[in-house]
Amino acid sequence: MHETTRQAARQRRRRRRLTIGTTTGLAVTALLVGLVVAMQPDRKEDTASAAATAVTDSRQTPSPTTPGHKSSSPSPSATSASPKASAATPKSARSPSAAPSPSSAAPRTAPVTTSLARRIRPQITYPGVATVYKAGVGDGACSYGPSSDMMIAAMNTTDYQTSRACGAYVRVHAANGNSVMVRITNECPLPCAPGQLDLSEQAFAKLAPITTGRIAITWSLLSPQTSGTISIRYKNGSSPYWCGIQAIGHRNPLARLEVRAGGAWRQLARTDYNYFLSPDGSGCGGPIRLTDIYGERLTLNGIALRPDAVQPTGVQFARH
Structure with missing residues (x-):
């Protein structure tokens, strides 16, 4: 009887120790998990905060550039936000500095060039x-x-x-x-x-x-002072099928004579007797464009195809 009572007491003590051990283990495990869970959001928040700071800094403080010059590399935000616009930027940036065409440039200030003056x-x-x-x-x-x-x-x-x-x-x-x-x-x-x-x-x-x-x-x-203006003369024998054109009274040496043909300007060849020839008649009787050695262009309209007649134009090249 006493032996049976002692065995039952020993079993009750073992069960209490197991329960306490299990409870303690669970408590420790729960504590560790809690610490891990508690620490994890802080790291994510720090990472997100660092990323946000980097993006903000890149937008607000672009790399310094030399005054008067564009940066050679766009900011990260501009590149990632609109790559097409960034690709198009060099074209628009270059266009203001592109050399203007002679027709759009101020002709009276155009410098003389070797190719025109010879x-x-x-x-x-x-x-x-x-x-x-x-x-x-x-x-x-x-x-x-x-x-x-x-x-x-x-x-x-x-x-x-x-x-x-x-x-x-x-x-x-x-x-x-x-x-x-x-x-x-x-x-x-x-x-x-x-x-x-x-x-x-x-x-x-x-x-x-x-x-x-x-x-x-x-x-x-x-490039002298003069009150005279330029005149145009078609060579004797000129027609819509062949013509020679001469400019008379120009202040500055003449570099080119062109005619309008087929929707474009065509430069005519110059002869040693000072006429510009259109062997197939292209442009004969149409608009004429004169260019002097300074690059100034004068477009003449309404010049009739009248052989051997001196026709005044009322215009003159600028003085230099």
Whole structure:
């Protein structure tokens, strides 16, 4: 009896120890889980806060740029938000700095270029010699016809450049201090050397006695004061199927003559007798565009196809 009672007591003590151990273990486990759960939201919150701060900083404080220049790389927010807009940005950024076309640029301030001026350029003094010839009525290789102004000269073949010198005004200086302004209306063939001018007797006499015959000179291109305007002349025999066009009275040397044909401007080839030819008649009788060596363009409308008739335009190139 007593033995049975003692066994039952021992079993009750073991059950209490197991219950206490289990309860303690569960309590410890619960405590650990609670700590883990309690700590996890704090880490997520810190991470989210750091990410938000980085994005905010990237939007509010872009990388510094040199004053007057665009950043070479866009901010992360701009790139991620609108990649198409970012890709288009360089085009719009470049367009203001793109060189304007001659038709849209202010022609009176356009600088002279080597491609337009060729050999005879402004602000350059050319050395040479002056000789003298009997100019008759003033006509010559430039095909301008008779002239009442005999302050004219023939340009050497090298500087004549297939009539590119025709109509140019040059100031000629002699060693004795005398000078004269002449207009180029003729060509002086070989043996005239580069830099040589063959002056009319009237022009040569402004520098030295005609009997001198040959003197050392320097000369330079002018853009003179004038009240005259440009005229256009179609060559004799011109028609809608072939034509030659000439500009007369231009202040500055002429670089190009174009006609409007097929919805576009077509540059005509220049002859050594100072006419621009359209061999197939394209543009004959239509709008004409003139360009001087400074890049200024003049568009002429309403010029009739009237062979060998001098037709005034009422316009003139700017003075430089």
